[in-house]
Amino acid sequence: MDAIVYSLIQVVHNLNAAFLLAIPASWLWHRPSDPPSSATTATLVALWAVQGLTGAGFGGASLAFYGALPDLHPARLAALIVKMGCVVVATGWCVALLIGWKPAARASWLALAALAGVALSAAAVLRWAS
Ligand code: HEM
Numbered sequence: 308m309d310a311i312v313y314s315l316i317q318v319v320h321n322l323n324a325a326f327l328l329a330i331p332a333s334w335l336w337h338r339p340s341d342p343p344s345s346a347t348t349a350t351l352v353a354l355w356a357v358q359g360l361t362g363a364g365f366g367g368a369s370l371a372f373y374g375a376l377p378d379l380h381p382a383r384l385a386a387l388i389v390k391m392g393c394v395v396v397a398t399g400w401c402v403a404l405l406i407g408w409k410p411a412a413r414a415s416w417l418a419l420a421a422l423a424g425v426a427l428s429a430a431a432v433l434r435w436a437s
Contacts, residue, residue: 390430394426400415
């Protein structure tokens, strides 16, 4: 049962991570000077929120199944903190766009793609550091 729950959380977390990188990267590639529309920005807020929630879901599942969070080695803990930081900064960036902040379009796409790239790199450390 626990394997099914972890797998389902991981499926959503991984597919969502792909969207978080692909959306800003494809705008950056095809239309870098078009600023994100409100609909796109709201979608990105939702996707980053889903990423944070599914990430927290791993911890929730561990608490539910084993009564404790995994014991994380410092390198893995640092990677997790980096990922959480990316979620906070990217969500804040998108919310600021929604309430009227207008940085250069290219800067927004670049920042959002970079935050997803850093979080994905941290995911590799979280997975393999011991
Ligand atoms: C609140 C933020 C986040 C938390 C708490 C979180 C937590 C986790 C956890 C616990 C795992 C399982 C690690 C393991 O294999 O033992 C994981 C895997 C993963 N996370 Fe996150 N995550 C967060 C944000 C992100 C973000 C922003 C991205 C990318 C945009 C991301 C991408 C991934 C990927 C690709 C994996 C699979 C790694 C692998 O097994 O190779 N995560 N995450």
